[in-house]
Amino acid sequence: MEKAILGLDIGGTGIKGGVLVKGHLEDVRSIPTPAKESQEFILETIALFIESYMGYDIAGIGIGIPGLVDVEKGEVLGLANIPAFQHVELARFLQERFAKPVFINNDANCFAIGVHKFGVGKPFKNLVGITLGTGVGAGIVINGHLYSGVNSAAGEWCSAPYLEHNFEHYCSGKFFHHYYDSKPKVLAKRAKAGDPEALKAFEEYGAHLGELIKHILFALAPEAIVLGGSIRKTYPLFEASLKKSLSSFAYPTVLEHVQILLSELDETAIHGAVALVDVEPEIINT
Incomplete structure (x- = not known):
């Protein structure tokens, strides 16, 4: 049986999993997160979900979570949408249960290392991945390695x-939501139909995102910025205003060498969780 890596994305509403075999992600599944239950109940739910993948020869388990993590200890420090999941020694619990190495990190960090190892970020040693959705997250890859801080x-x-x-x-x-009392997807449909207010919303959004990216360029000057998350799908609607905002960046030569890219991975969160696992390179190579 081929060695596999199990990746999990644990969120406030759902837990999603998939296995990487010979560089290909397969058997993607999801279950609801019992977010309002006790810590013990949530841990057992995660364990049972992992158990359902044990028909594979699992070499290691990677997990991304939307919160802060003590990476060395594998301890989840807190999740805003799961009240009981505070200071949870998740890695130790799962290692004792399954006798497999377990690696945990913030989901935005997972996104960054995932697009570097498996997506459009592969050609770049230094990149920043930005997830654009209900919130905003960012992860940093320096010299080919994830920098978690x-x-x-x-x-x-x-x-x-x-x-x-x-x-x-x-x-x-x-x-x-705050300024146009609408969801991005709804506004995008209106904008594509030529609605002036919706077009204005995305123009303003692009300008704000440009300011965020300028801060990133000042701090890190990466080779690439990779955009992920659901809002990236509306990129054509804010591309012009984003680039206009970036055009005023203080160091044009830095701007000339950075590429703004869109993630093409459908399961970026799981790819990223898989990318955390430190096992034999041939297992995760594409």
Whole structure:
């Protein structure tokens, strides 16, 4: 039987999994997250979900979560949408249960390493991955390696002050909700039909996202910025205003060498979780 790596994406509403075999992701499944249950109940739910994959010869388990993680200990420090999941020694629990190596990190960090190892970020040694959805997350890859920082908090530009709030307020779905009382998907449909208000919404959004990317360029000057998350699908609607915002960046030579790319992976979160696992390289090579 071929060696496989199991990747899990644990979110507030769902737990999604898949196995990587010979560089190909397969058997993607999902179950609801029992977010309001006790810590013990949630742990057992995760364990039973993993158990359902044990027909594969699992070499290791990677997990992405939307919160802070002590990467060295494999401890989940807190999840905003799962109240009982605070200071959970998840890696130790699963290692004792399955006798497999377990690696855990923030989901935005998983996205960054996932697109580097399996997606459009493969040609670049230095990149930043930005997830654009209900919130905004970012992960950093430096010299081909994920940089997580203390408690996996590197790349948390979303919480940096910007205008009257922070970058997440203006660069996520929250922007469309707060200022246009609508969802990005609904506004995108209107914008494609030529609705002036919807077109204005995406023009403003692109300008805000450009300011976020300029902060990233000042800090890291990466070779590529890879956009992921559901809002990336509306990129043609805000591409022009994003690039207009970037055009005022203080160092044009840096701007000339950075590429803005869209992730093409359908299961980026699982790819990223898989990419965390430190096992024999031939298992994860495409």
